Amino acid sequence: MTNASTTATCSQCTQRDVCFPVDLEPSQRVRLDQLSIRRIRIKRGEHLFRDGDAFKALFTVRSGFFKTGLATETGHEQVTGFQMAGEMLGLDGIVTERHMGSAVALEDSEVCAIPYTRLAELSRELPAMQQHLHKAMSREIVREHQMMLLLGSMRAQERLATFLLNLVKRLHARGFSESELVLRMTRAEIGSYLGMKLETVSRLFSRLTQEGILTVHQRHVCIADAGRLLGHESQAAIH
Amino acid sequence: MTNASTTATCSQCTQRDVCFPVDLEPSQRVRLDQLSIRRIRIKRGEHLFRDGDAFKALFTVRSGFFKTGLATETGHEQVTGFQMAGEMLGLDGIVTERHMGSAVALEDSEVCAIPYTRLAELSRELPAMQQHLHKAMSREIVREHQMMLLLGSMRAQERLATFLLNLVKRLHARGFSESELVLRMTRAEIGSYLGMKLETVSRLFSRLTQEGILTVHQRHVCIADAGRLLGHESQAAIH
DNA sequence: CGGGCGATTGACTTTCGTCAACGCGTGTGG
DNA sequence: CCACACGCGTTGACGAAAGTCAATCGCCCG
Numbered sequence: 001m002t003n004a005s006t007t008a009t010c011s012q013c014t015q016r017d018v019c020f021p022v023d024l025e026p027s028q029r030v031r032l033d034q035l036s037i038r039r040i041r042i043k044r045g046e047h048l049f050r051d052g053d054a055f056k057a058l059f060t061v062r063s064g065f066f067k068t069g070l071a072t073e074t075g076h077e078q079v080t081g082f083q084m085a086g087e088m089l090g091l092d093g094i095v096t097e098r099h100m101g102s103a104v105a106l107e108d109s110e111v112c113a114i115p116y117t118r119l120a121e122l123s124r125e126l127p128a129m130q131q132h133l134h135k136a137m138s139r140e141i142v143r144e145h146q147m148m149l150l151l152g153s154m155r156a157q158e159r160l161a162t163f164l165l166n167l168v169k170r171l172h173a174r175g176f177s178e179s180e181l182v183l184r185m186t187r188a189e190i191g192s193y194l195g196m197k198l199e200t201v202s203r204l205f206s207r208l209t210q211e212g213i214l215t216v217h218q219r220h221v222c223i224a225d226a227g228r229l230l231g232h233e234s235q236a237a238i239h
Numbered sequence: 240m241t242n243a244s245t246t247a248t249c250s251q252c253t254q255r256d257v258c259f260p261v262d263l264e265p266s267q268r269v270r271l272d273q274l275s276i277r278r279i280r281i282k283r284g285e286h287l288f289r290d291g292d293a294f295k296a297l298f299t300v301r302s303g304f305f306k307t308g309l310a311t312e313t314g315h316e317q318v319t320g321f322q323m324a325g326e327m328l329g330l331d332g333i334v335t336e337r338h339m340g341s342a343v344a345l346e347d348s349e350v351c352a353i354p355y356t357r358l359a360e361l362s363r364e365l366p367a368m369q370q371h372l373h374k375a376m377s378r379e380i381v382r383e384h385q386m387m388l389l390l391g392s393m394r395a396q397e398r399l400a401t402f403l404l405n406l407v408k409r410l411h412a413r414g415f416s417e418s419e420l421v422l423r424m425t426r427a428e429i430g431s432y433l434g435m436k437l438e439t440v441s442r443l444f445s446r447l448t449q450e451g452i453l454t455v456h457q458r459h460v461c462i463a464d465a466g467r468l469l470g471h472e473s474q475a476a477i478h
Numbered sequence: 479c480g481g482g483c484g485a486t487t488g489a490c491t492t493t494c495g496t497c498a499a500c501g502c503g504t505g506t507g508g
Numbered sequence: 509c510c511a512c513a514c515g516c517g518t519t520g521a522c523g524a525a526a527g528t529c530a531a532t533c534g535c536c537c538g
Contacts, residue, residue, distance in 0.1 A: 070384060070385075070388060072388065072392070076392050078387060078388040078391050078392050080384045080387050080388075091376075091377055091380050092377060092380050092381050092384060093377070094373050094374055094376075094377035095374045095377035095378040095381055096381075100381045100384065101384060120366070120369060120370070120373070123363075123369075124362075124363045124364075124366065124369060125363075127359070127363065130359060130362075130363060131359070133373075134333050134359070134372075134376070135333055135334045137330075137333075137373070137376040137377070137380065138330055138331060138332070138333035138334035138376070139334040140380050141330050141331050141334075141376065141379050141380060141383065142331050142334055142335075142339045144380065144383035144384070144386075144387065145309060145317075145319045145331060145339065145340060145383070146309075147383075147387055148317060148319050148383065148386055148387070148390060149309060149311065149317040149319075151387060151390035151391055151434055152317050152390055152431065152432070152433070152434035153311070153315050153317050153431070153434065155493075155494095156493075156494070186515090186516065186517090187516075187517065187518095188516085192391065192392070193391070194391070195390055195391035195392065196494075196495090197494075197495055197496080198516090198517085199494090199495075199496085199497095199517095199518085199519085200493090200494060200495075201517095202517060202518055202519080203494095203518085203519080205517095205518090206518070206519080218502090218503080218516090218517080394525075394526095395525075395526065425483090425484065425485090426484075426485065426486095427484085435526070435527090436526075436527060436528080437484090437485080438485095438486085438487085438526090438527075438528085439525090439526060439527075440485095441484095441485060441486055441487080442486085442487080442526090444485095444486090445486070445487080457484090457485080457534095457535075457536095479538105480537105480538095481536105481537095481538090482535105482536095482537095482538105483534105483535095483536090483537100484533105484534090484535085484536100485532100485533080485534080485535095486531105486532080486533070486534095487530100487531085487532080487533095488529105488530085488531085488532100489528100489529090489530090490527105490528085490529085490530105491526105491527080491528070491529095492525105492526090492527070492528085493524105493525085493526080493527080494523105494524090494525080494526090495522105495523085495524075495525085496521100496522085496523075496524090497520105497521090497522085497523100498519100498520085498521090499518100499519085499520085500517100500518080500519080500520105501516105501517080501518075501519095502515105502516085502517075502518090503514105503515095503516090503517100504513105504514095504515090504516100505512105505513095505514095505515105506511100506512090506513090506514105507510105507511095507512090507513105508509105508510090508511085508512100
């Protein structure tokens with residue numbers, strides 16, 4: 001990794017609660033500094049880790065935006081997730097001690113690298129930390145079950161609608177609008193994530209715009225009618 | 240839960256290594272008995288847990304076969320996995336302390352229920368146990384990434400082929416044939432898991448049979464040509 | 479032996495993918 | 509500062525894949 005990095009002081013970090021449990025005693029907080037967490041800056045387009053890299057650390061996003069994905073032997077790429085501030089990356093590496101996929105920054109970003117071995121040690125000493133880590137993994141499992149539901153049983157338009165509403169919900173929780181968003185990823189990346197082709201994504205945006213449900217200008221999307229975005233017919237649709 | 244159950248003595252269990260790390264010292268093995276693990280028998284068709292149930296324990300399958308799934312508000316059911324002996328269920332419950340899906344036995348089965356709180360305690364004391372638990376969760380995350388790849392980028396026939404080969408591989412690792420298997424689930428359940436309709440599953444079985452790649456009699460499947468099952472054209476396919 | 483669930487098969491429809499052409503914007507280099 | 513080029517996005521025509529609806533079959537269990 002050739003990126004700028006500095007050692008962080010978590011006990012004084014303003015975003016600490018996104019990485020770690022909030023209910024630590026002050027005396028326990030200083031323990032976080034022993035984790036040797038490093039802050040790493042990643043420029044847009046660069047890899048945070050690649051498929052097959054040795055697994056040494058988990059990452060939490062401080063700022064910016066990432067995609068994770070994996071590739072088949074045939075060269076096809078599948079996007080498995082998009083991560084924004086406060087979200088964790090790298091959990092897939094624990095089992096084999098190698099990353100089983102790659103992570104790429106979709107805009108200039110900053111992450112905290114948490115050395116896994118030290119995190120494991122600390123979570124043996126602090127039950128709250130252990131619980132936090134277990135929940136992060138469990139949350140990821142639940143999220144992926146929901147993705148299986150989406151990919152396995154929804155139509156393309158429902159998938160896109162669900163995706164947009166999920167994105168805007170996560171952005172809203174971070175203080176952004178609950179109806180407007182700027183997509184950090186291409187149509188092809190959205191399509192890969194949602195199991196459809198980029199042309200289908202584009203056509204759906206057009207259709208939803210024509211129906212007055214969305215306003216789309218390039219990557220800027222405004223959700224005009226969240227109700228109708230998910231099949232709620234509201235009243236008679238005037239064709 | 241109204242099923243027969245007994246308290247297990249893990250230190251003497253012949254299947255211990257499927258639940259727990261093999262490299263425990265004898266002095267540490269007896270600690271397993273303090274977990275108050277219970278063996279539970281579940282009859283075919285019964286629930287091990289249901290969506291929304293309080294989460295108290297993780298489960299490992301001792302014998303039998305399970306499906307896990309979740310349901311949408313619209314009543315649609317999505318199968319999220321099939322589990323056989325040695326595999327773990329319930330990890331989705333950690334994050335909210337409620338199960339986020341259900342688990343149903345597809346044949347008469349027996350599981351070990353591992354009280355989560357005690358397991359967490361023990362894994363704070365035994366690093367090998369902690370590592371084992373983390374790996375189980377990470378493995379589940381990796382598995383689901385691969386399911387996203389399958390659902391998002393493969394055609395129906397590739398999905399079914401991948402599924403059958405995965406099943407037979409897991410069965411083979413347990414001492415069964417590497418070319419024959421008995422499906423414990425219906426066509427509808429396979430279809431739900433693989434993101435297709437039961438008619439499509441049935442048609443694919445018929446097509447693969449006609450092509451001499453499979454032999455299918457009800458739920459008994461014999462893989463005649465594993466190479467061709469995954470697009471390997473071998474030589475000229477004689478149509 | 480009979481009933482019912484599960485599986486198969488057919489005909490038709492719909493959705494989405496494929497291939498191709500074109501347009502728009504952004505960023506870069508002359 | 510402008511022009512151009514390339515990546516990204518849009519749109520259309522067509523075709524292939526899978527879904528839907530429906531009828532029938534057959535196995536298994538009671």
